Amino acid sequence: MKIAARFYIAAILAFLYLPILVMMAMGFNESPLYELPFSFSTRWYQALAGNAPLVNSGINSIWIAVATSIIATVLGTMASVALSRRTFRGKTLLQLMLLPPIAIPWLITGTAMLVFFFYSGIGRGLHALLIGHVALAIPYVVLVVGTGFQTVRADLEEAAMSLGSTPVHAFFSITLPLLYPSILGAALFAFAVSLDQFVISYFLATPGFSTLPVQIYSAIRKGFTPEINAISTILLVGSMAVIVIFALFAKPGGVSDKR
Amino acid sequence: MPLDPANSTQLREPGGSRKPLPPWASTAALLVPTYGWLTLAVFLPLCTMFAFSFLTATPMGKAPIVFTFKQYRAFIDQPYLLGVAWQSLLMGFWTTFFCAVLGFFAALALVRATEGKVRETLLILVLLPFWTNGLVRVFSWTMVLREGGFLDYAIHSVWPGAGSVGFLYTRQAVVVGLVHGYLPYMILTCYIALVTIDNTIVEAASSLGARWWTILWKILLPMAAPGLISGSVLIFVPVIGSFMEPRILGGRVGVTMGTVIEDQFTQAFNWPLGAALSFTMLAVVLGIFATFSGVLRRGTAL
Numbered sequence: 347m348k349i350a351a352r353f354y355i356a357a358i359l360a361f362l363y364l365p366i367l368v369m370m371a372m373g374f375n376e377s378p379l380y381e382l383p384f385s386f387s388t389r390w391y392q393a394l395a396g397n398a399p400l401v402n403s404g405i406n407s408i409w410i411a412v413a414t415s416i417i418a419t420v421l422g423t424m425a426s427v428a429l430s431r432r433t434f435r436g437k438t439l440l441q442l443m444l445l446p447p448i449a450i451p452w453l454i455t456g457t458a459m460l461v462f463f464f465y466s467g468i469g470r471g472l473h474a475l476l477i478g479h480v481a482l483a484i485p486y487v488v489l490v491v492g493t494g495f496q497t498v499r500a501d502l503e504e505a506a507m508s509l510g511s512t513p514v515h516a517f518f519s520i521t522l523p524l525l526y527p528s529i530l531g532a533a534l535f536a537f538a539v540s541l542d543q544f545v546i547s548y549f550l551a552t553p554g555f556s557t558l559p560v561q562i563y564s565a566i567r568k569g570f571t572p573e574i575n576a577i578s579t580i581l582l583v584g585s586m587a588v589i590v591i592f593a594l595f596a597k598p599g600g601v602s603d604k605r
Numbered sequence: 606m607p608l609d610p611a612n613s614t615q616l617r618e619p620g621g622s623r624k625p626l627p628p629w630a631s632t633a634a635l636l637v638p639t640y641g642w643l644t645l646a647v648f649l650p651l652c653t654m655f656a657f658s659f660l661t662a663t664p665m666g667k668a669p670i671v672f673t674f675k676q677y678r679a680f681i682d683q684p685y686l687l688g689v690a691w692q693s694l695l696m697g698f699w700t701t702f703f704c705a706v707l708g709f710f711a712a713l714a715l716v717r718a719t720e721g722k723v724r725e726t727l728l729i730l731v732l733l734p735f736w737t738n739g740l741v742r743v744f745s746w747t748m749v750l751r752e753g754g755f756l757d758y759a760i761h762s763v764w765p766g767a768g769s770v771g772f773l774y775t776r777q778a779v780v781v782g783l784v785h786g787y788l789p790y791m792i793l794t795c796y797i798a799l800v801t802i803d804n805t806i807v808e809a810a811s812s813l814g815a816r817w818w819t820i821l822w823k824i825l826l827p828m829a830a831p832g833l834i835s836g837s838v839l840i841f842v843p844v845i846g847s848f849m850e851p852r853i854l855g856g857r858v859g860v861t862m863g864t865v866i867e868d869q870f871t872q873a874f875n876w877p878l879g880a881a882l883s884f885t886m887l888a889v890v891l892g893i894f895a896t897f898s899g900v901l902r903r904g905t906a907l
Binding site: 368581586 | 628629631632635636638639640642643645646647648649650651653654657664707710711713714715717718719727729730731733734736737738739740741742744745746747748749751753754755758785788789792817842843845846847848849852853863866867870871876879880883884886887890894
Protein backbone atom coordinates (compact mmCIF):
# COMPACT_ATOMS: atom_id res chain seq x y z
CA MET A 347 0.00 0.00 0.00
CA LYS A 348 2.75 2.40 0.98
CA ILE A 349 4.71 1.61 -2.18
CA ALA A 350 1.64 2.25 -4.32
CA ALA A 351 1.09 5.55 -2.53
CA ARG A 352 4.66 6.61 -3.20
CA PHE A 353 4.36 5.67 -6.87
CA TYR A 354 1.20 7.74 -7.01
CA ILE A 355 2.93 10.80 -5.51
CA ALA A 356 5.76 10.34 -8.00
CA ALA A 357 3.22 10.19 -10.84
CA ILE A 358 1.53 13.39 -9.64
CA LEU A 359 4.89 15.15 -9.43
CA ALA A 360 5.71 13.95 -12.94
CA PHE A 361 2.40 15.33 -14.18
CA LEU A 362 3.15 18.67 -12.52
CA TYR A 363 6.77 19.01 -13.61
CA LEU A 364 7.21 17.07 -16.85
CA PRO A 365 5.53 19.61 -19.16
CA ILE A 366 7.51 22.43 -17.57
CA LEU A 367 10.76 20.51 -18.00
CA VAL A 368 9.90 19.67 -21.61
CA MET A 369 9.17 23.35 -22.26
CA MET A 370 12.49 24.37 -20.68
CA ALA A 371 14.42 21.74 -22.64
CA MET A 372 12.91 22.93 -25.92
CA GLY A 373 14.38 26.36 -25.28
CA PHE A 374 17.81 24.73 -25.56
CA ASN A 375 16.95 22.78 -28.70
CA GLU A 376 18.53 23.92 -31.97
CA SER A 377 15.47 23.37 -34.19
CA PRO A 378 13.14 26.36 -34.67
CA LEU A 379 10.22 23.94 -35.21
CA TYR A 380 10.87 22.03 -31.99
CA GLU A 381 12.05 19.04 -34.02
CA LEU A 382 13.52 16.10 -32.14
CA PRO A 383 16.03 14.52 -31.62
CA PHE A 384 17.43 17.10 -29.31
CA SER A 385 20.55 19.04 -30.20
CA PHE A 386 21.81 21.47 -27.61
CA SER A 387 22.08 25.13 -28.51
CA THR A 388 21.86 28.48 -26.77
CA ARG A 389 20.90 30.31 -29.94
CA TRP A 390 17.40 31.15 -28.64
CA TYR A 391 18.84 32.77 -25.57
CA GLN A 392 21.18 34.77 -27.79
CA ALA A 393 18.23 35.76 -29.97
CA LEU A 394 16.42 37.00 -26.86
CA ALA A 395 19.09 39.57 -26.19
CA GLY A 396 18.23 41.20 -29.53
CA ASN A 397 14.48 41.07 -29.02
CA ALA A 398 13.90 44.59 -27.70
CA PRO A 399 10.14 44.34 -26.97
CA LEU A 400 10.63 41.23 -24.83
CA VAL A 401 13.66 42.62 -22.99
CA ASN A 402 11.92 45.95 -22.34
CA SER A 403 8.76 44.31 -21.11
CA GLY A 404 10.87 42.15 -18.82
CA ILE A 405 12.48 45.26 -17.34
CA ASN A 406 9.01 46.84 -16.98
CA SER A 407 7.79 43.74 -15.17
CA ILE A 408 10.61 43.86 -12.65
CA TRP A 409 10.16 47.59 -11.95
CA ILE A 410 6.41 47.23 -11.51
CA ALA A 411 6.92 44.25 -9.22
CA VAL A 412 9.43 46.20 -7.10
CA ALA A 413 7.17 49.26 -6.86
CA THR A 414 4.09 47.10 -6.18
CA SER A 415 5.94 45.24 -3.48
CA ILE A 416 7.04 48.43 -1.70
CA ILE A 417 3.70 50.28 -1.93
CA ALA A 418 1.54 47.25 -1.09
CA THR A 419 3.75 46.28 1.85
CA VAL A 420 3.68 49.76 3.40
CA LEU A 421 -0.07 50.28 2.92
CA GLY A 422 -0.98 46.71 3.81
CA THR A 423 1.11 46.73 6.98
CA MET A 424 -0.52 49.98 8.09
CA ALA A 425 -3.98 48.52 7.56
CA SER A 426 -2.90 45.35 9.30
CA VAL A 427 -1.86 47.33 12.39
CA ALA A 428 -5.35 48.83 12.63
CA LEU A 429 -7.14 45.56 11.89
CA SER A 430 -5.04 43.52 14.33
CA ARG A 431 -4.53 45.97 17.19
CA ARG A 432 -7.45 48.40 17.24
CA THR A 433 -11.09 47.82 18.01
CA PHE A 434 -13.61 49.85 16.05
CA ARG A 435 -17.00 49.49 14.46
CA GLY A 436 -17.18 48.11 10.95
CA LYS A 437 -14.00 46.05 11.28
CA THR A 438 -15.65 42.89 9.96
CA LEU A 439 -16.87 44.80 6.93
CA LEU A 440 -13.37 46.13 6.27
CA GLN A 441 -11.97 42.61 6.54
CA LEU A 442 -14.59 41.35 4.09
CA MET A 443 -13.64 44.15 1.69
CA LEU A 444 -10.23 42.50 1.29
CA LEU A 445 -11.82 39.47 -0.34
CA PRO A 446 -13.10 40.81 -3.71
CA PRO A 447 -9.62 41.43 -5.18
CA ILE A 448 -8.73 37.82 -4.34
CA ALA A 449 -12.04 36.05 -4.96
CA ILE A 450 -13.56 37.78 -7.99
CA PRO A 451 -12.19 36.30 -11.23
CA TRP A 452 -9.43 38.56 -12.54
CA LEU A 453 -11.19 38.74 -15.89
CA ILE A 454 -14.02 40.67 -14.23
CA THR A 455 -11.77 42.87 -12.08
CA GLY A 456 -9.51 43.56 -15.05
CA THR A 457 -12.26 44.53 -17.46
CA ALA A 458 -13.89 46.68 -14.76
CA MET A 459 -10.58 48.52 -14.30
CA LEU A 460 -10.35 48.97 -18.06
CA VAL A 461 -13.82 50.55 -18.20
CA PHE A 462 -13.35 52.79 -15.17
CA PHE A 463 -9.80 53.90 -15.99
CA PHE A 464 -10.83 54.70 -19.55
CA TYR A 465 -13.73 56.95 -18.58
CA SER A 466 -12.16 58.53 -15.49
CA GLY A 467 -9.18 59.71 -17.50
CA ILE A 468 -6.69 57.48 -15.69
CA GLY A 469 -6.13 55.65 -18.93
CA ARG A 470 -3.84 52.68 -19.46
CA GLY A 471 -0.12 52.09 -19.19
CA LEU A 472 2.44 52.12 -16.40
CA HIS A 473 0.43 53.98 -13.75
CA ALA A 474 -2.74 52.01 -14.45
CA LEU A 475 -0.84 48.72 -14.16
CA LEU A 476 0.67 49.88 -10.90
CA ILE A 477 -2.74 50.83 -9.46
CA GLY A 478 -4.11 47.42 -10.41
CA HIS A 479 -1.16 45.35 -9.21
CA VAL A 480 -0.98 47.10 -5.83
CA ALA A 481 -4.73 46.55 -5.31
CA LEU A 482 -4.31 42.83 -5.98
CA ALA A 483 -1.30 42.53 -3.70
CA ILE A 484 -2.62 44.51 -0.70
CA PRO A 485 -5.06 41.83 0.57
CA TYR A 486 -2.28 39.22 0.60
CA VAL A 487 0.01 41.59 2.52
CA VAL A 488 -2.71 42.30 5.11
CA LEU A 489 -3.32 38.56 5.53
CA VAL A 490 0.36 37.59 5.80
CA VAL A 491 1.25 40.46 8.18
CA GLY A 492 -1.97 39.85 10.13
CA THR A 493 -0.91 36.24 10.69
CA GLY A 494 2.44 37.57 11.91
CA PHE A 495 0.65 39.87 14.36
CA GLN A 496 -0.90 36.87 16.09
CA THR A 497 2.55 35.81 17.24
CA VAL A 498 3.55 39.27 18.57
CA ARG A 499 2.11 39.99 22.00
CA ALA A 500 0.20 43.26 22.26
CA ASP A 501 1.22 43.80 25.89
CA LEU A 502 4.85 44.35 24.92
CA GLU A 503 3.83 47.56 23.19
CA GLU A 504 1.56 48.52 26.09
CA ALA A 505 4.42 47.96 28.54
CA ALA A 506 6.63 50.28 26.50
CA MET A 507 3.96 52.94 26.42
CA SER A 508 3.32 52.74 30.16
CA LEU A 509 7.05 53.34 30.54
CA GLY A 510 6.68 56.59 28.62
CA SER A 511 7.16 55.58 24.99
CA THR A 512 4.92 57.16 22.36
CA PRO A 513 2.67 54.72 20.45
CA VAL A 514 4.59 55.41 17.26
CA HIS A 515 7.94 54.83 18.86
CA ALA A 516 6.73 51.71 20.64
CA PHE A 517 5.55 50.33 17.31
CA PHE A 518 8.78 51.06 15.46
CA SER A 519 11.12 49.86 18.18
CA ILE A 520 9.25 46.79 19.44
CA THR A 521 6.50 45.46 17.19
CA LEU A 522 8.09 46.19 13.84
CA PRO A 523 11.35 44.31 14.54
CA LEU A 524 9.35 41.32 15.76
CA LEU A 525 7.12 41.48 12.69
CA TYR A 526 10.08 41.79 10.35
CA PRO A 527 9.98 38.20 8.98
CA SER A 528 6.27 38.45 8.16
CA ILE A 529 6.69 41.83 6.52
CA LEU A 530 9.59 40.62 4.42
CA GLY A 531 7.55 37.55 3.49
CA ALA A 532 4.60 39.74 2.54
CA ALA A 533 6.86 41.94 0.39
CA LEU A 534 8.19 38.92 -1.51
CA PHE A 535 4.66 37.61 -1.88
CA ALA A 536 3.51 40.94 -3.32
CA PHE A 537 6.52 40.88 -5.67
CA ALA A 538 5.55 37.40 -6.90
CA VAL A 539 1.88 38.35 -7.31
CA SER A 540 2.87 41.29 -9.48
CA LEU A 541 5.53 39.45 -11.47
CA ASP A 542 3.13 36.64 -12.41
CA GLN A 543 0.06 38.77 -12.97
CA PHE A 544 -1.20 38.42 -16.51
CA VAL A 545 -4.96 39.00 -16.75
CA ILE A 546 -5.11 42.50 -15.24
CA SER A 547 -1.96 43.56 -17.07
CA TYR A 548 -3.41 42.28 -20.32
CA PHE A 549 -6.33 44.72 -20.11
CA LEU A 550 -4.31 47.68 -18.83
CA ALA A 551 -1.19 47.41 -21.01
CA THR A 552 -0.72 49.60 -24.06
CA PRO A 553 1.14 48.69 -27.24
CA GLY A 554 3.99 50.89 -26.03
CA PHE A 555 4.05 49.70 -22.44
CA SER A 556 3.45 46.12 -21.45
CA THR A 557 4.77 43.51 -19.07
CA LEU A 558 6.54 40.26 -19.78
CA PRO A 559 3.50 37.93 -19.41
CA VAL A 560 1.51 40.14 -21.78
CA GLN A 561 4.34 40.05 -24.34
CA ILE A 562 4.66 36.29 -23.96
CA TYR A 563 0.91 35.90 -24.51
CA SER A 564 0.90 37.93 -27.69
CA ALA A 565 3.97 36.04 -28.91
CA ILE A 566 2.21 32.70 -28.26
CA ARG A 567 -0.86 33.90 -30.18
CA LYS A 568 1.36 34.82 -33.12
CA GLY A 569 2.99 31.39 -33.22
CA PHE A 570 5.34 29.26 -31.18
CA THR A 571 9.06 29.96 -31.35
CA PRO A 572 11.76 28.58 -29.03
CA GLU A 573 12.47 32.16 -28.01
CA ILE A 574 9.22 32.01 -26.00
CA ASN A 575 10.58 28.91 -24.28
CA ALA A 576 13.76 30.73 -23.42
CA ILE A 577 12.08 33.81 -21.91
CA SER A 578 9.50 31.60 -20.15
CA THR A 579 12.31 29.59 -18.59
CA ILE A 580 13.92 32.76 -17.28
CA LEU A 581 10.61 34.00 -15.84
CA LEU A 582 9.87 30.61 -14.27
CA VAL A 583 13.26 30.26 -12.65
CA GLY A 584 13.03 33.85 -11.41
CA SER A 585 9.64 33.47 -9.77
CA MET A 586 10.53 30.08 -8.30
CA ALA A 587 13.58 31.69 -6.71
CA VAL A 588 11.40 34.43 -5.16
CA ILE A 589 8.99 31.83 -3.76
CA VAL A 590 11.76 29.67 -2.33
CA ILE A 591 13.20 32.75 -0.58
CA PHE A 592 9.68 33.56 0.64
CA ALA A 593 9.27 30.03 2.01
CA LEU A 594 12.51 30.42 3.92
CA PHE A 595 11.39 33.67 5.57
CA ALA A 596 7.73 33.02 6.35
CA LYS A 597 6.29 29.54 6.31
CA PRO A 598 3.15 29.84 4.18
CA GLY A 599 -0.01 28.69 5.94
CA GLY A 600 -0.66 24.98 6.09
CA VAL A 601 2.70 23.91 4.76
CA SER A 602 4.11 23.10 8.15
CA ASP A 603 2.08 20.73 10.32
CA LYS A 604 3.68 21.84 13.54
CA ARG A 605 0.80 24.00 14.71
CA MET B 606 16.05 41.97 20.05
CA PRO B 607 18.43 44.38 21.74
CA LEU B 608 16.96 47.76 22.55
CA ASP B 609 19.31 50.62 21.88
CA PRO B 610 19.44 52.75 25.03
CA ALA B 611 20.60 55.78 23.07
CA ASN B 612 17.31 55.66 21.21
CA SER B 613 15.18 56.00 24.28
CA THR B 614 16.32 59.57 24.95
CA GLN B 615 14.50 60.78 21.89
CA LEU B 616 11.16 59.29 22.80
CA ARG B 617 9.67 62.18 24.66
CA GLU B 618 10.73 64.88 22.22
CA PRO B 619 8.01 64.50 19.58
CA GLY B 620 5.32 63.68 22.11
CA GLY B 621 5.93 66.74 24.28
CA SER B 622 5.13 69.52 21.87
CA ARG B 623 2.28 67.83 19.95
CA LYS B 624 -1.00 66.62 21.31
CA PRO B 625 -1.37 62.90 20.61
CA LEU B 626 -3.96 62.09 17.97
CA PRO B 627 -7.24 60.68 19.23
CA PRO B 628 -7.33 56.89 18.66
CA TRP B 629 -10.05 57.03 16.00
CA ALA B 630 -8.03 59.49 13.96
CA SER B 631 -4.89 57.36 13.97
CA THR B 632 -6.92 54.24 13.18
CA ALA B 633 -8.47 56.06 10.25
CA ALA B 634 -5.07 57.31 9.11
CA LEU B 635 -3.80 53.73 9.08
CA LEU B 636 -6.76 52.43 7.10
CA VAL B 637 -7.48 55.21 4.60
CA PRO B 638 -4.54 54.57 2.23
CA THR B 639 -5.34 50.88 1.78
CA TYR B 640 -9.09 51.25 1.46
CA GLY B 641 -8.77 54.36 -0.66
CA TRP B 642 -6.54 52.43 -3.03
CA LEU B 643 -8.92 49.45 -3.13
CA THR B 644 -11.83 51.80 -3.77
CA LEU B 645 -10.08 53.45 -6.68
CA ALA B 646 -8.77 50.23 -8.19
CA VAL B 647 -11.52 47.69 -7.45
CA PHE B 648 -14.76 49.01 -6.00
CA LEU B 649 -15.31 52.09 -8.19
CA PRO B 650 -14.46 50.07 -11.32
CA LEU B 651 -16.92 47.34 -10.34
CA CYS B 652 -19.64 49.94 -9.70
CA THR B 653 -18.89 51.65 -13.00
CA MET B 654 -19.06 48.39 -14.85
CA PHE B 655 -22.33 47.53 -13.14
CA ALA B 656 -23.78 50.83 -14.35
CA PHE B 657 -22.37 50.12 -17.79
CA SER B 658 -24.21 46.83 -18.02
CA PHE B 659 -27.46 48.80 -18.29
CA LEU B 660 -26.40 50.91 -21.29
CA THR B 661 -27.46 50.25 -24.85
CA ALA B 662 -24.04 50.92 -26.33
CA THR B 663 -20.52 51.96 -25.35
CA PRO B 664 -20.76 55.74 -24.77
CA MET B 665 -18.76 57.53 -27.43
CA GLY B 666 -18.55 61.23 -28.14
CA LYS B 667 -21.90 63.05 -28.08
CA ALA B 668 -24.16 60.02 -28.53
CA PRO B 669 -26.99 60.07 -25.97
CA ILE B 670 -26.78 57.61 -23.11
CA VAL B 671 -29.77 55.26 -23.04
CA PHE B 672 -30.49 52.83 -20.23
CA THR B 673 -31.81 49.36 -20.91
CA PHE B 674 -32.05 45.84 -19.52
CA LYS B 675 -31.50 44.26 -22.90
CA GLN B 676 -27.86 43.30 -22.20
CA TYR B 677 -29.06 40.90 -19.53
CA ARG B 678 -31.39 39.31 -22.08
CA ALA B 679 -28.37 38.30 -24.16
CA PHE B 680 -28.84 34.65 -23.29
CA ILE B 681 -32.32 34.77 -24.81
CA ASP B 682 -31.48 37.04 -27.75
CA GLN B 683 -28.30 35.20 -28.68
CA PRO B 684 -28.99 31.53 -27.94
CA TYR B 685 -25.45 30.48 -28.89
CA LEU B 686 -24.39 32.04 -25.57
CA LEU B 687 -26.34 29.35 -23.75
CA GLY B 688 -24.17 26.73 -25.44
CA VAL B 689 -21.04 28.69 -24.52
CA ALA B 690 -22.18 28.99 -20.90
CA TRP B 691 -22.91 25.26 -20.82
CA GLN B 692 -19.44 24.51 -22.20
CA SER B 693 -17.87 26.75 -19.54
CA LEU B 694 -19.78 25.02 -16.76
CA LEU B 695 -18.78 21.61 -18.17
CA MET B 696 -15.17 22.76 -18.32
CA GLY B 697 -15.44 23.90 -14.70
CA PHE B 698 -17.09 20.65 -13.69
CA TRP B 699 -14.55 18.31 -15.32
CA THR B 700 -11.58 20.34 -14.11
CA THR B 701 -12.93 20.34 -10.55
CA PHE B 702 -13.79 16.63 -10.78
CA PHE B 703 -10.33 15.54 -11.92
CA CYS B 704 -8.65 17.85 -9.42
CA ALA B 705 -10.81 16.40 -6.62
CA VAL B 706 -10.07 12.76 -7.51
CA LEU B 707 -6.35 13.23 -8.20
CA GLY B 708 -5.86 15.74 -5.39
CA PHE B 709 -7.69 13.80 -2.68
CA PHE B 710 -5.64 10.67 -3.24
CA ALA B 711 -2.42 12.65 -3.52
CA ALA B 712 -3.15 14.30 -0.16
CA LEU B 713 -4.08 10.92 1.29
CA ALA B 714 -0.86 9.38 0.03
CA LEU B 715 1.13 12.27 1.51
CA VAL B 716 -0.54 11.93 4.89
CA ARG B 717 -0.47 8.13 5.14
CA ALA B 718 2.72 7.15 3.36
CA THR B 719 5.20 9.92 4.14
CA GLU B 720 6.29 11.78 7.22
CA GLY B 721 8.60 14.43 8.62
CA LYS B 722 11.07 16.16 6.33
CA VAL B 723 10.21 14.02 3.31
CA ARG B 724 6.55 14.97 3.57
CA GLU B 725 7.37 18.64 3.98
CA THR B 726 9.65 18.57 0.94
CA LEU B 727 7.08 16.73 -1.18
CA LEU B 728 4.38 19.20 -0.18
CA ILE B 729 6.58 22.15 -1.13
CA LEU B 730 7.37 20.44 -4.45
CA VAL B 731 3.64 20.02 -5.11
CA LEU B 732 2.88 23.65 -4.28
CA LEU B 733 5.88 25.27 -5.98
CA PRO B 734 4.52 25.23 -9.55
CA PHE B 735 1.37 26.90 -8.29
CA TRP B 736 3.31 30.07 -7.59
CA THR B 737 4.92 30.22 -11.00
CA ASN B 738 3.43 31.93 -13.98
CA GLY B 739 0.18 30.27 -15.09
CA LEU B 740 0.63 31.46 -18.65
CA VAL B 741 4.02 29.78 -18.90
CA ARG B 742 2.61 26.52 -17.55
CA VAL B 743 -0.21 26.56 -20.08
CA PHE B 744 2.32 27.22 -22.81
CA SER B 745 4.29 24.21 -21.56
CA TRP B 746 1.39 21.93 -22.42
CA THR B 747 1.44 23.06 -26.04
CA MET B 748 4.93 21.56 -26.24
CA VAL B 749 3.61 18.23 -24.95
CA LEU B 750 0.24 17.96 -26.67
CA ARG B 751 0.91 19.32 -30.16
CA GLU B 752 1.19 16.98 -33.11
CA GLY B 753 4.78 15.82 -33.13
CA GLY B 754 5.17 17.15 -29.60
CA PHE B 755 6.64 15.39 -26.59
CA LEU B 756 3.69 13.02 -26.11
CA ASP B 757 3.90 11.82 -29.71
CA TYR B 758 7.65 11.53 -29.46
CA ALA B 759 7.45 9.47 -26.28
CA ILE B 760 4.86 7.11 -27.77
CA HIS B 761 6.70 6.76 -31.08
CA SER B 762 9.92 5.86 -29.32
CA VAL B 763 8.10 2.88 -27.78
CA TRP B 764 5.82 2.04 -30.71
CA PRO B 765 7.24 3.52 -33.91
CA GLY B 766 4.17 2.77 -36.06
CA ALA B 767 1.66 4.61 -33.89
CA GLY B 768 -0.30 7.53 -35.30
CA SER B 769 -0.33 10.95 -33.69
CA VAL B 770 -2.15 11.17 -30.38
CA GLY B 771 -1.49 14.88 -29.93
CA PHE B 772 -4.74 16.55 -28.97
CA LEU B 773 -3.81 20.21 -28.77
CA TYR B 774 -6.72 22.53 -29.72
CA THR B 775 -9.42 20.35 -28.20
CA ARG B 776 -11.57 20.82 -25.09
CA GLN B 777 -9.74 17.92 -23.47
CA ALA B 778 -6.48 19.81 -23.86
CA VAL B 779 -8.02 22.81 -22.07
CA VAL B 780 -9.13 20.60 -19.17
CA VAL B 781 -5.67 18.99 -18.92
CA GLY B 782 -4.06 22.43 -18.74
CA LEU B 783 -6.55 23.66 -16.14
CA VAL B 784 -6.17 20.53 -13.99
CA HIS B 785 -2.43 21.04 -14.13
CA GLY B 786 -2.89 24.63 -13.03
CA TYR B 787 -5.29 24.07 -10.14
CA LEU B 788 -4.40 20.60 -8.80
CA PRO B 789 -1.97 21.96 -6.16
CA TYR B 790 -4.88 23.93 -4.63
CA MET B 791 -6.91 20.76 -4.08
CA ILE B 792 -3.94 18.82 -2.74
CA LEU B 793 -3.33 21.60 -0.20
CA THR B 794 -6.94 21.92 1.02
CA CYS B 795 -7.38 18.13 1.24
CA TYR B 796 -4.04 17.79 2.97
CA ILE B 797 -5.02 20.37 5.61
CA ALA B 798 -8.26 18.45 6.24
CA LEU B 799 -6.67 14.99 6.29
CA VAL B 800 -3.67 15.85 8.42
CA THR B 801 -5.95 16.69 11.35
CA ILE B 802 -7.49 13.19 11.38
CA ASP B 803 -6.30 11.31 14.41
CA ASN B 804 -4.41 8.21 13.32
CA THR B 805 -5.87 6.17 16.17
CA ILE B 806 -9.37 6.45 14.65
CA VAL B 807 -8.16 4.73 11.50
CA GLU B 808 -6.24 2.15 13.51
CA ALA B 809 -9.26 1.46 15.71
CA ALA B 810 -11.45 0.96 12.66
CA SER B 811 -9.03 -1.43 11.01
CA SER B 812 -8.41 -3.40 14.20
CA LEU B 813 -12.18 -3.82 14.47
CA GLY B 814 -12.15 -5.38 11.03
CA ALA B 815 -13.05 -2.46 8.73
CA ARG B 816 -11.81 -2.92 5.17
CA TRP B 817 -9.89 -0.15 3.44
CA TRP B 818 -12.88 0.95 1.38
CA THR B 819 -15.00 1.17 4.53
CA ILE B 820 -12.33 3.33 6.15
CA LEU B 821 -12.19 5.46 3.01
CA TRP B 822 -15.98 5.91 2.73
CA LYS B 823 -16.91 6.09 6.40
CA ILE B 824 -13.94 7.96 7.90
CA LEU B 825 -11.50 9.60 5.51
CA LEU B 826 -13.90 10.97 2.91
CA PRO B 827 -16.39 12.52 5.37
CA MET B 828 -13.60 14.07 7.40
CA ALA B 829 -11.88 15.43 4.29
CA ALA B 830 -15.17 16.85 2.98
CA PRO B 831 -14.48 20.45 4.10
CA GLY B 832 -11.15 20.36 2.27
CA LEU B 833 -12.73 18.83 -0.83
CA ILE B 834 -15.53 21.40 -0.87
CA SER B 835 -13.37 24.47 -0.28
CA GLY B 836 -10.86 23.19 -2.83
CA SER B 837 -13.66 22.66 -5.34
CA VAL B 838 -15.05 26.16 -4.87
CA LEU B 839 -11.59 27.72 -5.11
CA ILE B 840 -11.03 25.85 -8.38
CA PHE B 841 -14.46 26.08 -10.00
CA VAL B 842 -14.73 29.86 -9.61
CA PRO B 843 -11.54 30.88 -11.44
CA VAL B 844 -11.95 28.10 -14.02
CA ILE B 845 -15.32 29.31 -15.30
CA GLY B 846 -13.77 32.77 -15.67
CA SER B 847 -10.64 31.59 -17.46
CA PHE B 848 -9.90 32.84 -20.96
CA MET B 849 -6.16 32.45 -21.47
CA GLU B 850 -6.14 28.66 -21.08
CA PRO B 851 -9.00 28.05 -23.55
CA ARG B 852 -7.42 30.42 -26.06
CA ILE B 853 -3.98 28.82 -26.00
CA LEU B 854 -4.93 25.14 -25.58
CA GLY B 855 -8.38 25.16 -27.15
CA GLY B 856 -7.69 27.25 -30.24
CA ARG B 857 -10.87 27.51 -32.27
CA VAL B 858 -12.97 25.19 -30.08
CA GLY B 859 -11.88 26.97 -26.91
CA VAL B 860 -14.85 29.33 -26.79
CA THR B 861 -15.93 29.93 -23.19
CA MET B 862 -17.72 32.66 -21.26
CA GLY B 863 -14.26 33.99 -20.45
CA THR B 864 -13.22 34.34 -24.08
CA VAL B 865 -16.61 35.79 -25.07
CA ILE B 866 -16.33 38.44 -22.35
CA GLU B 867 -12.74 39.21 -23.35
CA ASP B 868 -13.86 39.60 -26.97
CA GLN B 869 -16.47 42.20 -25.98
CA PHE B 870 -13.74 44.34 -24.42
CA THR B 871 -10.84 43.82 -26.82
CA GLN B 872 -12.39 43.02 -30.21
CA ALA B 873 -16.12 43.82 -30.46
CA PHE B 874 -15.91 46.96 -28.30
CA ASN B 875 -19.36 46.15 -26.92
CA TRP B 876 -18.53 47.05 -23.33
CA PRO B 877 -22.13 47.04 -22.01
CA LEU B 878 -22.66 43.47 -23.19
CA GLY B 879 -19.31 42.42 -21.75
CA ALA B 880 -20.25 44.09 -18.46
CA ALA B 881 -23.63 42.35 -18.34
CA LEU B 882 -22.05 38.96 -19.05
CA SER B 883 -19.39 39.65 -16.40
CA PHE B 884 -22.01 40.46 -13.80
CA THR B 885 -24.05 37.41 -14.71
CA MET B 886 -20.93 35.35 -14.10
CA LEU B 887 -20.24 37.29 -10.91
CA ALA B 888 -23.75 36.45 -9.68
CA VAL B 889 -23.01 32.75 -10.23
CA VAL B 890 -19.68 33.13 -8.41
CA LEU B 891 -21.28 34.94 -5.45
CA GLY B 892 -24.02 32.31 -5.33
CA ILE B 893 -21.41 29.59 -5.06
CA PHE B 894 -19.52 31.48 -2.35
CA ALA B 895 -22.75 32.13 -0.39
CA THR B 896 -23.75 28.46 -0.59
CA PHE B 897 -20.44 27.23 0.74
CA SER B 898 -19.48 30.17 2.96
CA GLY B 899 -19.68 28.13 6.16
CA VAL B 900 -17.40 25.41 4.86
CA LEU B 901 -15.03 27.96 3.34
CA ARG B 902 -14.71 29.86 6.60
CA ARG B 903 -13.87 26.68 8.47
CA GLY B 904 -11.54 25.58 5.69
CA THR B 905 -9.55 28.81 5.67
CA ALA B 906 -9.57 29.31 9.43
CA LEU B 907 -6.93 26.64 9.73
